[in-house]
Amino acid sequence: MNRKIWKLINLLVLAALALAACGAPATEAPAAEAPAQPAATEAPAQAVATEAPAQPAADVPLRWRTRPDNKEEIAVYTQISQDLDSSLEGITLAYEPGGTEGANYQDQLKTEVAAGTAPDVFWIPGTDVADFATRGLILNIAPLAAKTEGFDAQAFYSGPMYHLTYNPEGAKSGADSGALWGLPRDVSTxxxxxxxxxxxxxxxxxxxxxxxxxxxxxxxxxxxxxxxxxxxxxxxxxxxxxxxxxxxxxxxxxxxxxxxxxxxxxxxxxxxxxxxxxxxxxxxxxxxxxxxxxxxxxxxxxxxxxxxxxxxxxxxxxxxxxxxxxxxxxxxxxxxxTPGNWLFWGAYVINAKTAHPEEAWKLVQALTTAETQGKVAALGANIPSRVSQEALDAFLTFTPPANNQAFLSGITEAAKPTAEGPLWAxxxxxxxxxxxxxxxxxxxxxxxxxxxxxxxxxxxxxxxxx
Amino acid sequence: MTEIPNQSNKNPARQNEFILRLLSLWRGLFSVLAASGAIAPWLGIFPNLRLWQGLLLTTTLGLASIFSAIAAAEIIKRRHKGRTISLFIDYLGLVACILIILQVGGVFIGIDALAEVFGRSILFLLAAFVGYLISAAGDYFESRSTTQKILRQVGKWIVLIGMVLFLLTANIFQGLLAIINKLANPMGITAIVSLIIFGLALWGMWREPTASALKAKTNHEQMLNGWLFLSPNLLGFLIFFAGPLLLSFYFSFTDSDAFNTPKWVGVENYAKILNITIKPLAAPDQLAREALDIQVYDEVGRIKFGNGGILFGAEDKLFWLALRNTLVYALFAVPLSVIPALLLSNILNSKLPGMKFFRAVYFIPSIAAIVGISLVWQWLYNATIGYINYFITIGVEFWNNLFNTGLIDPKINWVSDEKTALLAIIIIAAWQTMGFNTVLFLAGLQNIPGELYEAATVDGAGPWDKFWRITLPMLAPTTFYVVSTTTIQAMQVFEQVFILMNPPEGPNNSTITLVLYLYRSGFQNFKQGYASALAWVLFIVIFGLTLIQFQNQRKNSLYE
Amino acid sequence: MLTFFALVMIFPFIYMVATSLKIPADTFRYPPRILPRDPITIAVEGFKDPLPLYYVEIQGQKQEYALAKSNIKVGQYADPGNPTITAERRLTEVKPTGGAMNQKTATINGKEEKLFDVEVDGKTIPMYLASQTTVGEFIDPKNPSSKVYQNVRLSTPVENLSSHPENYTNVVALQGIDRALTNTALVTILVVLGQLATSIVGGYAFARLKFPGRDSVFIFYLGTIMIPFVMLIVPLYQLMVLIGWTDRLAALIVPWMFTAYGTFLMRQHFITFPKEIEEAALLDGASRLQILTKIIVPASVPALATQATFTFLYAWNSFLWPLVIINVGNEKNHVLTLALNVLRGRASDSPNLILAGAAIAILPPLVVFILGQRFFVESVASSGVKG
Structure with missing residues (x-):
């Protein structure tokens, strides 16, 4: 008789586990029915959906990622994500820091793009743009950019933009190349x-x-x-x-x-x-x-x-x-x-498999506005990727270090920095x-x-x- | 159950006849359904279906259809074969339906959600476990029945309360609702309906009257039971082991890259892996490009002697470096974790007090997570502030003071120097696996009959003789087991290298291992076809090594 | 000898726990120390913030002084005529010889050096700056006018033993280790239960039930035992992509519930179980399942524990598969090994945090082991006997 009770309890445990496994699908379900959700695949965006309680006009959930180099930088980007989340209409943002380990960051991303679980927008180092682009892992946003009023690729440093507008078909670069792989997050040296x-x-x-x-x-x-x-x-x-x-x-x-x-x-x-x-x-x-x-x-x-x-x-x-x-x-x-310095850069790019390219493009633009870049720069992490004297002047005031000029000296034309760049060949x-x-x-x-x-x-x- | 048994309750024989007829009808119907399902993919009904998916569907359903038709005929002829086939098909259908329901209902994916709340509900689960322990403790009070009873009662209540709280905190009702919600679509409903049909068919075929009507015998029952018992294991094994294994073999002949449809490339992957060349050198330092076709081969290594030498080149240099590193690693790590373990087990086998304590202490490293362990060792190995170099410094100073020598403190850059990087990994491995091996050896030692030693003592053998003449030969099976498992593990070294080295390949590729290279090929460069070929080569290497050890062991045991 | 050896074996764990309780500065100290210590500060009159205490040596006596000011530049001045006459002065104390505008120079070893007026024993000598360093100003906390100047970096701070268990809460907050811990527990529990269930019934079928095809399936099982997991990593990954389990905990659980090796071990064990008992039960009308759950399983607890042990360790410690299948950004689904992998990059400047994380991953199995030590070791031993 004792045994029977144990059997009952065991069954209970198993049933409990199986049932509990569905605890959160309950909260997930309404989001899954949102019109924006693609029906065919379990979209990558679902993890985020759990966080956004059901609202009638559901925001489009977007995940984005950059590589933080230390825990202080995570705080910087978390802050940025929160700010943009409230300012961007119709988009719910979730920032996820990637790993910090050198090349591992890109490799993990590739695995996730292949698996269909990568974020909608992510940052990759300039060196990897070609690899991601030629593998078809990132979206060519030139068509979207062409429709966007007021968008000007010239506003960014030309070194990064050369590679970001490089079109491997026809080996052409520039505003009319028909290719745009992303926008530079920032530059550094x-x-x-x-x-x-x-x-x-x-x-x-x-x-x-x-x-x-x-x-x-x-x-x-x-x-x-x-x-x-x-x-x-x-x-x-x-x-x-x-x-x-x-x-x-x-x-x-x-x-x-x-x-x-x-x-x-x-x-x-x-x-x-x-x-x-x-x-x-x-x-x-x-x-x-x-x-x-x-x-x-x-x-x-x-x-x-x-x-x-x-x-x-x-x-x-x-x-x-x-x-x-x-x-x-x-x-x-x-x-x-010359000091032989680098002009480092990395770009926000859009996952080729994203369900919301339009919104992702909005996010990429929002992440690279002068305002956002100013915030990131103020928190100390990097130098704005937009060419503007105002931005540079502002950068100098973000101390410590007192000698911020040292960074700017590194990227001036006089110092002849070598732009970090992918290998298209x-x-x-x-x-x-x-x-x-x-x-x-x-x-x-x-x-x-x-x-x-x-x-x-x-x-x-x-x-x-x- | 349903109306079928109730309908003709008065006459069991007629009722049985009716069920049998229903069952054969079902078999025929199923056969037709399955056949049409098998044809469906080729009529363009599912435009998204890929070729292999279509093939798989057609093969499965086609076979089901044919067997179902045979079964229908057999049942009509009242032969037991019909029952066997029916049970098999219906059972597989039932399992498939359950899996589909679980998948469509989001139960598998929902495990994530369970993890969400598991943190708070685990306490109640623990409480339930404590309750079980209390109840089990009652068994120790066999003599005092009242104590036993009380303990059991208390334990039971704690278990029950814990379980209920666990279920509540784990959002059981939400979960149920979610499943129902998700299943409320054509796919889910079809699966549920089929589940019920398959279930009824199974029940109808399994029940005693049907069995006897189809002349079931004991060995039939045993066969059905056997397959039934084996089925959860076998199905999982086929889906998650054998199937992928075949797939891996197929991939190894393709250029699969996880993004595009794989293309058949024949043995190209294997050819690239194994393409090597060995060339004589005109001078010890002759450039590789002068000795071999540099368009194809890279220099892997060279042996210098006299005023010449031998150059070893390969098309895939990293594979051969990885193979070399892995073999070197195994060559050192295996003896270093087996021989001390053997000696240690002999010491610990004595009946002195405290041996159990030491045994436990030596065992501890082998239960700790390798990732965690590697992080600890990373700081121990730190060249500037790490303990290992500190101990070496102390040792050197002590030696110099003692013997008045002028030894220089080596200040080893353990993980960043290509000469020591692999050694650092080997030391961790030896440290970690030794305790485990010691315990295995101890078990082996306890199986050696004491009379052998007594007889040897009578013959006047010393402890050393006994070790060589009795212990070692008698331990041979254990040694074989220990050595071969340690080798197989060593050939798969990955975690330590991945965590400890930055980059994981180590300085000048000195710690790139086969599994690391496989991971890199498959999940960094996305040459998944190539990675699959690497996997098969790795398997052949491991298989070969084990085979050699096995031959050795057999030869040795022949001599004994 | 054995004790020494045991110490060596256990030292990394001692180091791990001790370091996880330190402050970062203490972890970078050389020579290293095991026990965590904190520098002491003291409030001194006239200073807003408490000052750090250091040991200074005054007339051969060790005293505790507070560091009031650091980075005071001092120069080692030497007489160009007689290099044996030297003096140590603060740079601000000396004046250029001949005035700032018209400073005199002297040639030392072929190099022109500026000269400064340095007072030595009441005399003013023009001297050149031979070398330069910095010192700190240390004051007696009780008597702030008593000052000592010496190198700060090489001074020994006054410290007391103290531990910082808040490192553990910090690492939990930084890396979500708590979630990783419960995830790992969940995955491990389900894998262990699943493996036990499937291998018990499978092993029983192999051991006790005769049916056509059994032996060939068994040989097939045996043949796959030696196949290493990495063989499957690529196809299994693609399978997971196909059924949408990537980045899901299910991918860490379900494929691992089926084991050829475990089934083999179970079969080896069940085959030694006396047949007579089973046959008697069959005659009493018990079903196979009843025999298995009521008679055989209760009698096989040690063998089950052996297998549960192996599975537990394997599931708890596995790394490569989670690394491949779980998103690095989705910290909600990280298991401990993954969390540690990310942590080591994020907190590369704080070994105390990394090792606190490592301790969280290592200690639970360790505690389980220490609690069930005797049983544990014996169960492992029994697995090798028949090998």
């Missing part, structure tokens, strides 16, 4: 975040002063790095993360680069590129002033153990919490006469996967610069479509 306490303690010259005097070159940089490194075995002069941005700078600054001028072949083996790489290798191996390549330099920098930390504007919200005196300075000038992800490990081998002492130069382009050139 590298600067060196300085731990002034360490630099002062080491008695090293102030890089900001040197920059003003025009003496901030590779030698001056090395001098400061060595002096601060001498403070102790756990104190480093320089720190940079292990991805293409930081190492690319040294190649650019000596007149080299990743590809040739029209981006159709590898140029990693030119004498200039190798010169830049050699200097960087020496920083890691010979002078031993840098945090070990491949280990994240941000924790030690925030812990006050790195004097100069190379990173983009996106690191500012996080650095604002450090307990020491800090500022930023532009990158040192290389043999080429090949696969950037594959190029990156060949270049990255090889450079890492050089910087960690596993390979000589000569060996690198002798073999790298043989491998890297294979990713270009003939």
């Amino acid at each position: 590298f600067a060196l975040y300085l731990n002034l306490d360490l630099i002062n303690e080491a008695g090293a010259p102030d890089p900001r002063e040197l920059a003003k005097e025009g003496k901030w070159d590779w030698n001056a940089f090395l001098d400061v790095a060595q002096k601060t490194r001498a403070l102790g075995s756990d104190i480093y002069g320089y720190g940079a993360s292990a991805w293409w941005g930081p190492y690319g700078v040294w190649l650019n600054a000596s007149g080299g680069g990743f590809y040739n001028a029209d981006r159709t072949a590898c140029a990693l083996n030119t004498a200039e590129s190798l010169q830049g790489l050699e200097f960087q290798r020496a920083l890691y191996q010979d002078y031993d002033v840098a945090t070990p390549y491949g280990e994240d330099p941000e924790p030690p920098f925030r812990a006050g153990k790195v004097a100069m930390f190379q990173n983009g504007r996106w690191a500012t919200p996080g650095v604002r919490t450090v307990p020491f005196n800090w500022d930023v300075v532009e990158l040192p000038t290389g043999p080429n006469g 090949g696969s950037w992800p594959e190029y990156d996967k060949i270049m990255g490990p090889a450079i890492q081998a050089v910087l960690t002492g596993g390979k000589t610069v000569e060996d690198f130069g002798a073999t790298i382009c043989d491998e890297a050139n294979k990713v270009f479509t003939k």
